[in-house]
Amino acid sequence: xxxxxxxxxxxxxxxxxxxxxxxxxxxxxxxxxxxxxxxxxxxxxxxxxxxxxxxxxxxxxxxxxxxxxxxxxxxxxxxxxxxxxxxxxxxxxxxxxxxxxxxxxxxxxxxxxxxxxxxxxxxxxxxxxxxxxxxxxxxxxxxxxxxxxxxxxxxxxxxxxxxxxxxxxxxxxxxxxxxxxxxxxxxxxxxxxxxxxxxxxxxxxxxxxxxxxxxxxxxxxxxxxxxxxxxxxxxxxxxxxxxxxxxxxxxxxxxxxxxxxxxxxxxxxxxxxxxxxxxxxxxxxxxxxxxxxxxxxxxxxxxxxxxxxxxxxxxxxxxxxxxxxxxxxxxxxxxxxxxxxxxxxxxxxxxxxxxxxxxxxxxxxxxxxxxxxxxxxxxxxxxxxxxxxxxxxxxxxxxxxxxxxxxxxxxxxxxxxxxxx
Numbered sequence: 001x002x003x004x005x006x007x008x009x010x011x012x013x014x015x016x017x018x019x020x021x022x023x024x025x026x027x028x029x030x031x032x033x034x035x036x037x038x039x040x041x042x043x044x045x046x047x048x049x050x051x052x053x054x055x056x057x058x059x060x061x062x063x064x065x066x067x068x069x070x071x072x073x074x075x076x077x078x079x080x081x082x083x084x085x086x087x088x089x090x091x092x093x094x095x096x097x098x099x100x101x102x103x104x105x106x107x108x109x110x111x112x113x114x115x116x117x118x119x120x121x122x123x124x125x126x127x128x129x130x131x132x133x134x135x136x137x138x139x140x141x142x143x144x145x146x147x148x149x150x151x152x153x154x155x156x157x158x159x160x161x162x163x164x165x166x167x168x169x170x171x172x173x174x175x176x177x178x179x180x181x182x183x184x185x186x187x188x189x190x191x192x193x194x195x196x197x198x199x200x201x202x203x204x205x206x207x208x209x210x211x212x213x214x215x216x217x218x219x220x221x222x223x224x225x226x227x228x229x230x231x232x233x234x235x236x237x238x239x240x241x242x243x244x245x246x247x248x249x250x251x252x253x254x255x256x257x258x259x260x261x262x263x264x265x266x267x268x269x270x271x272x273x274x275x276x277x278x279x280x281x282x283x284x285x286x287x288x289x290x291x292x293x294x295x296x297x298x299x300x301x302x303x304x305x306x307x308x309x310x311x312x313x314x315x316x317x318x319x320x321x322x323x324x325x326x327x328x329x330x331x332x333x334x335x336x337x338x339x340x341x342x343x344x345x346x347x348x349x350x351x352x353x354x355x356x357x358x359x360x361x362x363x364x365x366x367x368x369x370x371x372x373x374x375x376x377x378x379x380x381x382x383x384x385x386x387x388x389x390x391x392x393x394x395x396x397x398x399x400x401x402x403x404x405x406x407x408x409x410x411x412x413x414x415x416x417x418x419x420x421x
Contacts, residue, residue, distance in 0.1 A: 001017060001018070001019050001020070001023065001074050001077060001078070002017070002018045002020075003015055003016065003017045003018075003074070003077075003078035003081065003082065004016045005078070005082045005084065009302070010114035010301070010302045011111050011112060011113070011114050011302050011303070011304035011305070012109065012110075012111060012112070012304075013084050013086075013109070013110050013111075013112055014107060014108070014109050015075065015078050015079075015082070015084070015107070015108045015109075015110070016105070016106075016107050017071075017074050017075070017078055017105065017106055017107075017108065018103045018104070018105045019070055019074055019103055019104040019105070020103050021100075021101060021102065021103055023070070024066070024067065024070065024097075024100075024103070024104050025100075027066040027067075027069065027070050028062065028063050028066045030066075031062045031063075031065060031066045032051060032055070032062060035058065035062060036049060036051060039058070041053075063100075067095075067097050067104055070104065071092060071095070071104075071106060075090060075092075075108050078108075079110075084110065084112060085112055085113070086110040086111065086112060087111050087112055087113055087304050087306050087307055088110065088111045088304070088306030088307075088309075088310075090108045090109065090110040091108065091109045091110070092106055092107075092108050093106070093107045093108070093109065094106060094107040111304040111305065111306045111307075112304065113304060113307070113351065114301055114302050114304075116299065116301045116351055116352075116355055117299075117355075118295060118299050118352055118355045118356060118359075119298070119299060120295070120298050120299070121291075121295050121352075121356055121413060124291050124294055124295070124413060124414075126287050126290050126291045126294065126413065126414050126415075127287060127414055127415060128280070128283040128284045128286070128287040128414055128416070129283055129287070130276070130279045130280045130282070130283035130284075131279060131283075133272055133275050133276050133279060137272075137275055138268055138271050138272050138275065141271050141274070141275055142250060142268075142271060143247075145258060145271075146247040146248055146250070146254075147247065149247075149248050149254065149257060150245050150246060150247050150248070151245070151246050151248070152164060152188070152243040152244070152245055152246075153243060153244050153246060154209075154241050154242065154243050155242055155243065155244045156208075156209070157208070157242065158206045158207060158208055158242070159191055159204060159205055159206060159207045159208075159239075159242045160191065160205065160206070161191050161192040161205070162190070162191065162192060162244075162245065163190075163191050163242055163243060163244055163245075164188035164189065164190050164191075164242075164243040164244075164245060165188055165189050165191060165204045165207070165239060165241070165242055165243070166188045166189075166239070166240045166241040166242075166243070167184075167185070167189070167204070167237040167238060167239050167240055168184050168237065168238050168240055169182055169184055169235065169236070169237055170212060170236040170237060170238055171234075171235075171236040172233065172234075172235055172236075173233060173234045173235075174228055174231055174232075174233040175228075175231040175232065175233070188241070188243055189204065191204055191205055196220055196222075196223065197217055197219065197220075199215060199216060199217045199218060200215060200217060200235075202215075203215030203216075203217075203235075203237075204237075204239070207239050207242070208239065208242065209239050209240060209241050209242050210238075210239065210240075211238070211239045212236065212237070212238045212239075213236070213237055213238075213239065214234065214235070214236050215234070215235045215236075215237065216232070216233075216234055217232065217233045217234070217235060218231075218232050218233075219231050219232075219233065225327075227328065250264070250267075255267045284410075284411070284414065284416070287414040288410040288413065288414065291410070291413040291414055292349050292352060292353075292410075292413075295352050295413075296345075296348050296349070296352060299352070301348070301351075303343075303344050303347045303348060307343075307347050308340065308343045308344060308347070311339065311342075311343035311346065311347065312332070312335055312336045312339055312340070312343055313332075315335050315339045315343075316330075316332045316335040316336075319335055353406050353409050353410070356409050356412070356413070357405050357406075357408075357409045360409070360412065360419045361419060361420075362405055362408050362409050362412060362417075362419050363401075363405055364400070364401040364402075364404035364405050364408070368404050369397065369400055369401055369404065370388070372400050372404065373387060373388050373391060373397075373400070376391075
């Protein structure tokens with residue numbers, strides 16, 4: 001076999017292969033010997049059919065099968081000999097195999113991850129800068145905990161700002177067309193909350209349970225559901241309940257719900273520590289992203305189109321799998337348009353991390369893996385050894401190793417980890 005490799009693009013390899021006549025003939029003869037034992041024809045005992053007759057009746061198809069197998073084998077051998085690692089199924093073109101007295105030749109196109117040589121990552125000077133947590137941050141966090149444990153009481157009065165209103169749709173007309181696919185909300189709507197549709201707030205204010213209300217709405221142009229963004233609508237709704245929200249007092253009973261605290265000072269300290277951990281994580285993630293963006297800008301390289309398509313296929317599968325009931329399923333074209341740049345960014349990020357981890361010999365230690373398994377065992381209340389065996393069998397242990405390696409590499413880029421020599 002003779003193979004010549006060219007690279008018209010950094011991510012593309014074109015392999016021109018020529019298989020000598022002798023190799024094709026040997027493969028054909030081997031197939032003939034095999035089929036001579038298997039083919040059954042009237043008037044002949046098994047294995048006694050003349051080869052000339054087999055060639056006459058089945059020669060073309062047997063030769064075609066032999067050539068197909070040679071093409072696959074030759075492609076694999078050519079890739080191994082020329083250090084070509086395909087990242088997608090190859091395309092076979094220009095097959096010339098018509099004449100038995102001439103070599104078989106063909107061209108294969110395939111995609112590869114282009115080689116990268118990342119430089120300058122040691123001099124980034126990117127650091128995590130978590131903000132200092134103030135007393136007001138602690139108060140806001142405690143208020144958030146109170147909101148989580150708030151109680152709702154049905155009231156017999158007109159609704160007002162801060163109340164929560166339950167209702168059902170009686171009739172919905174959007175852009176002049178009645179819609180029957182709009183589902184009733186699963187949760188009460190807060191008057192004066194974060195909703196972008198202020199017309200709805202206005203229509204629900206000053207209402208009693210049992211009333212039927214007609215509300216005219218103009219959806220904003222940037223509304224999250226693109227099919228109704230910028231359109232006008234008329235909603236007829238029936239108020240089923242008006243509820244008042246009451247926040248719990250920060251007392252011993254409340255603190256026990258959070259973490260069995262009995263002392264307000266200890267509770268506040270714990271809340272502050274949790275906020276500080278979250279802020280540290282946020283600041284580190286921000287620094288990680290900044291570091292990767294700088295490296296990508298300073299070290300441009302291409303991403304194979306096949307890698308982008310694989311990422312989009314995954315996102316399309318996820319979007320259909322987790323699509324909310326009643327919402328239109330996005331087409332693959334819509335997913336591709338939305339995630340194309342994200343795909344390129346994420347693929348580059350992973351290649352940069354993998355290169356640096358290899359170059360700096362950054363790996364997950366067994367102790368680090370065991371520590372994560374122990375954390376999961378505690379979370380799911382399972383014996384450590386039982387869970388460890390299960391994770392090893394289903395391949396999760398490898399993902400844990402990769403996650404730890406990635407985190408250590410990112411921390412290295414912002415000066416928070418030093419690889420061991």
